[in-house]
Amino acid sequence: MQPYAPSCRHSIAWPLRPTLLSLAALIMTGSSAPLQSQTARQLTLTLLRALTVPEGYTVSGGACAANGTGLLWSSYTHDLLVLKRDGLHRVPTSVGLVGGGAILPGDTMAAIIDVQARAVLKLDLRTGLVDGAPRPLLEADSLAIDAALWTPAGWAVAGRSLVADRYELRLPRMSSGALSRHTIQSEDSAPGYPRVALRLSAGPAGGIIATQLVPPFTSMVYDSTGRLAATLTPPATTVHEDSAPGALAPLWVGLPVQSVGAGFLQVLSDLRSDSRRLILFDRDGRYLRDAHLTAPFGVLCVMPHSARLLASRYTGTQEVAEYSWQWLAPPQRR
Amino acid sequence: MRRLLIALVIAALPITSSLSAQEAGTQAQQAICYDCFGSPGGLDRTCFYSFGIGYKYCFSQCDSGGCTCVQGGGLCNGMIGVLPTAVSPDGSFSAEGLPFLTAGAGGTPTTTDCQARIIFRAYDALASTVLRQQLETLSL
Numbered sequence: 001m002q003p004y005a006p007s008c009r010h011s012i013a014w015p016l017r018p019t020l021l022s023l024a025a026l027i028m029t030g031s032s033a034p035l036q037s038q039t040a041r042q043l044t045l046t047l048l049r050a051l052t053v054p055e056g057y058t059v060s061g062g063a064c065a066a067n068g069t070g071l072l073w074s075s076y077t078h079d080l081l082v083l084k085r086d087g088l089h090r091v092p093t094s095v096g097l098v099g100g101g102a103i104l105p106g107d108t109m110a111a112i113i114d115v116q117a118r119a120v121l122k123l124d125l126r127t128g129l130v131d132g133a134p135r136p137l138l139e140a141d142s143l144a145i146d147a148a149l150w151t152p153a154g155w156a157v158a159g160r161s162l163v164a165d166r167y168e169l170r171l172p173r174m175s176s177g178a179l180s181r182h183t184i185q186s187e188d189s190a191p192g193y194p195r196v197a198l199r200l201s202a203g204p205a206g207g208i209i210a211t212q213l214v215p216p217f218t219s220m221v222y223d224s225t226g227r228l229a230a231t232l233t234p235p236a237t238t239v240h241e242d243s244a245p246g247a248l249a250p251l252w253v254g255l256p257v258q259s260v261g262a263g264f265l266q267v268l269s270d271l272r273s274d275s276r277r278l279i280l281f282d283r284d285g286r287y288l289r290d291a292h293l294t295a296p297f298g299v300l301c302v303m304p305h306s307a308r309l310l311a312s313r314y315t316g317t318q319e320v321a322e323y324s325w326q327w328l329a330p331p332q333r334r
Numbered sequence: 335m336r337r338l339l340i341a342l343v344i345a346a347l348p349i350t351s352s353l354s355a356q357e358a359g360t361q362a363q364q365a366i367c368y369d370c371f372g373s374p375g376g377l378d379r380t381c382f383y384s385f386g387i388g389y390k391y392c393f394s395q396c397d398s399g400g401c402t403c404v405q406g407g408g409l410c411n412g413m414i415g416v417l418p419t420a421v422s423p424d425g426s427f428s429a430e431g432l433p434f435l436t437a438g439a440g441g442t443p444t445t446t447d448c449q450a451r452i453i454f455r456a457y458d459a460l461a462s463t464v465l466r467q468q469l470e471t472l473s474l
């Protein structure tokens with residue numbers, strides 16, 4: 001593996017300097033918060049390190065191991081990236097389109113979902129070679145995989161049924177090893193949006209969070225038995241704004257909700273700009289507050305035991321950034 | 335006094351005429367298409383400005399061999415809409431995630447349509463520095 005040293009190179013030369021307006025827009029602002037949030041604790045993310053992704057590599061997804069190792073994959077290249085203490089390591093492989101992955105205990109092997117083959121591969125991260133024969137992903141039987149997430153009980157998958165007009169979420173149950181199948185219904189979709197599209201992320205205590213990419217961006221938090229434990233929905237006002245005359249209206253999508261200790265963090269993204277809404281929920285799924293951010297930013301995965309997360313961000317180069325999180329008491333008012 | 339004032343105003347204007355229009359156009363085309371296929375293509379400045387400063391949606395045109403910015407209703411001309419694969423982890427729209435563009439809005443995608451290649455943003459050093467500083471600590 002070749003370590004990839006962090007750098008600040010700019011791969012794209014652009015003759016225009018940003019205007020004062022665009023610089024002024026690079027400001028994170030809080031929105032008006034409901035009364036209940038005035039007493040709720042605040043979440044602070046502090047940057048620990050940021051590493052530049054190798055030029056030409058587009059990160060499509062990532063997974064975190066409890067010990068801080070990160071696994072990143074791309075839909076455009078077979079290579080994987082492994083994030084370790086000493087930097088990013090590029091691992092050449094010959095696997096197909098990766099739909100999910102996990103670092104296995106010991107840090108030298110990874111389990112990878114090959115979306116097209118609907119199979120699980122065991123991969124040696126030191127050599128990039130596949131270990132043994134691919135195992136059919138039975139959890140995704142007759143599904144076009146949209147999202148996959150490794151859990152201690154097995155793989156959770158979401159996707160469109162190949163045999164019926166429905167969208168399914170299949171969750172492994174910690175207790176029995178059986179699958180819990182959920183059919184996700186949706187109202188008529190807004191123009192330009194698919195009817196249903198889910199993103200999966202790790203929930204508290206071995207649970208799973210399924211986030212709707214499409215409005216109203218609702219997330220379902222399932223516990224390790226497959227029981228629905230909480231539902232999170234950002235207020236509609238979070239993404240309501242009047243667009244300037246002649247400008248395209250924002251096109252919001254929901255990035256996966258992440259479990260961050262005492263609550264949940266969601267990022268909504270406008271695909272037509274760098275606008276992001278960071279939304280905070282408490283442990284029961286109640287909306288606390290939100291903040292505006294004008295920068296490409298989203299959370300890849302979390303490491304709850306060390307209160308850290310990996311984020312994908314763009315600052316002129318694509319970066320993987322490691323943050324720690326902290327819940328702080330609200331500022332005292334006089 | 336009036337002549338002096340005019341001279342001062344002219345002197346204060348940014349110097350934009352040091353390049354000929356042709357040279358400036360060439361530079362802009364190279365900038366626009368730098369990251370698509372490495373080959374300059376057409377430039378639709380309306381498209382560029384419609385998406386805001388620093389944004390360029392660049393697509394290959396099947397018949398040109400280069401890349402051309404296109405503009406149209408909705409997200410961009412003929413785009414299918416939001417596909418999960420088109421959303422990057424940082425929340426950006428990644429045209430690379432779209433398998434194909436349709437020939438026109440609402441059309442059915444086929445394998446003969448143009449393949450979307452890339453969207454890229456560009457910040458200069460100052461903007462990148464400001465962004466990095468902004469992302470040092472996030473509180474809410």
